[in-house]
Amino acid sequence: MNIGKRSLANQREFSIFDLMIILRIILLPFSLIYGLVMMIRNGLFDKNIKKVTKVNSxxxxxxxxxxxxxxxxxxxxxxxxxxxxxxxxxxxxxxxxxxxxxxxxxxxxxxxxxxxxxxxxxxxxxxxxxxxxxxxxxxxxxxxxxxxxxxxxxxxxxxxxxxxxxxxxxxxxxxxxxxxxxxxxxxxxxxxxxxxxxxxxxxxxxxxxxxxxxxxxxxxxxxxxxxxxxxxxxxxxxxQYGDLISLATNEICTAPDEILLVTGIGNPQPLISHLEQHSKVSHLKFGDHHDYTIKDIEKIHKLFGNFVSAENIIVTTEKDAVRLKSSAMKTKIESFPWYYQAMTVKxxxxxxxxxxxxxxxxxx
Structure with a gap:
């Protein structure tokens, strides 16, 4: 029975991989056209046909x-x-x-x-x-x-x-x-x-x-x-990941057993991998630069309400936190344990x- 399940899973993975290759082949001519347009544009700059402006800085x-x-x-x-x-x-x-x-x-x-x-x-x-x-x-x-x-x-x-x-x-x-x-x-x-x-x-x-x-x-x-x-x-x-910092109070939190991660960035996988070292992570992914709405916040809070322990928290990125702390969103999130993951680069x-x-x- 387990072998049958594994075989079915492998077939599904193979089908998805096959589909991605076919889709890429279909899109390739459009990529060539787009790339050529960009190459011509860059050539115009390289030959000074398109004007480049230098400023005093x-x-x-x-x-x-x-x-x-x-x-x-x-x-x-x-x-x-x-x-x-x-x-x-x-x-x-x-x-x-x-x-x-x-x-x-x-x-x-x-x-x-x-x-x-x-x-x-x-x-x-x-x-x-x-x-x-x-x-x-x-x-x-x-x-x-x-x-x-x-x-x-x-x-x-x-x-x-x-x-x-x-x-x-x-x-x-x-x-x-x-x-x-x-x-x-x-x-x-x-x-x-x-x-x-x-x-x-x-x-x-x-x-x-x-x-x-x-x-x-x-x-x-x-x-x-x-x-x-x-x-x-x-x-x-x-x-280099730092502390988990409260959106409401700037207090620091240690990672709990379970986290609801909310992201609106291009590639959240490194952050997921980091958080999974200490906690079980449930991830709610939005598009890059997502413009959060009241309905989004209500959806997130409803999902978080299914978590058992009162010690669990909602974590987001520093960039998402900037959006979430703005205007109408701020009053909505203050009553929930929202934190952002501080990070730098080395x-x-x-x-x-x-x-x-x-x-x-x-x-x-």
Whole structure:
């Protein structure tokens, strides 16, 4: 009986895998068309047919070839934290998911629907240390930042690898260790925003979500697969998880026996794996940058009501917490034990990376 069940499960897995391959083959022509359009666009920039604007500040871009899930936000935070100690620093984001248009200066008390969750997170985390703004047109955004804050020495562009109208002095490309660009396809068959040759615009590459104990020989093999230009430095980063922090009181909690995890991010699997080391995890997944509604919160609380122990908690990400603590949602979650998982990144050869960034700033 058990053998029959196992055989049926294997057949189902094989069928799903088969279906994914067939779907990718069907979508491949559309990927080629999309990739060619992007290649032509990039060629126009390379030949200076499309205008690139340089502003009176060092511009550092952090982005990726794929759509979401590379852990971009904590890496931007890492850079902002380091740069703000030495330079007048600003961060410019598109403000993904916001309901406003144009240039908006972001402060810690801004409405998340007007500025987006990532920009608001930066403003709250670095309040008084850096300037934060959103603008879908990066040239306009950079110019207005410098008009309002002419002392700005460094502008960090959040998720701008494909936004080429604004000149950048340093292009940082992120790729995930378990889902690297060299194993992926262009949209819609895969997750890449352009052909893999776009990697050649990178001044440095950070391999994110790497195992914390990665041998030098494994790093070298991975670097070879990236097929970068000579002398482009490659760094490996890993996630460092911190405390579980209350959304209502900022109190710290130790992991209980059971957790209801609520996420609206690109790739929640590393967080799930981390939490499962200490707790049984039930996961409710929403799309990346999900705009939570009252109905969503009621659904989450109803699901949590089925948990037996009063010591169990609801856990979410720091980015989701920014949205959940806004306006009408805040009063709904205060009576439930909501916590967010704090996290940072650890980068191998961190000093070498920071010295490299410092050299770009000083040369400008």
């Amino acid at each position: 060092t511009v550092i871009s952090v982005g990726n070839l794929s759509v979401g899930g590379t852990g971009k936000t904590p890496h931007v935070e890492f850079l902002l934290s380091a740069l703000a100690k030495k330079y007048n620093t600003a961060v410019l984001s598109r403000g993904y998911g916001r309901k406003t248009k144009g240039f908006v200066k972001v402060n810690a008390n801004a409405d998340v629907t007007n500025v987006g969750d990532e920009a608001l997170n930066y403003a709250q985390k670095f309040e008084g240390e850096i300037e934060v703004a959103v603008c879908e047109k990066r040239v306009e955004g950079a110019r207005k930042l410098l008009e309002n804050y002419p002392e700005t020495e460094v502008i960090v562009l959040d998720d701008a690898y494909q936004h080429r109208y604004l000149h950048r002095d340093c292009n940082i490309l992120l790729t995930e260790f378990n889902k690297p660009y060299f194993k992926d396809f262009v949209l819609p068959a895969g997750r890449l925003r352009e052909f893999k040759c776009g990697r050649h615009r990178a001044d440095m590459v950070i391999v994110t979500k790497s195992p914390s104990l990665l041998k030098d020989i494994e790093k070298q093999r991975f670097k070879e697969k990236l097929k970068l230009k000579p002398k482009v430095p490659v760094f490996f980063s890993s996630i 980068i191998d050869n961190e000093n070498k990376l920071l010295n490299k960034i410092d050299s770009y700033v000083k040369s400008n």
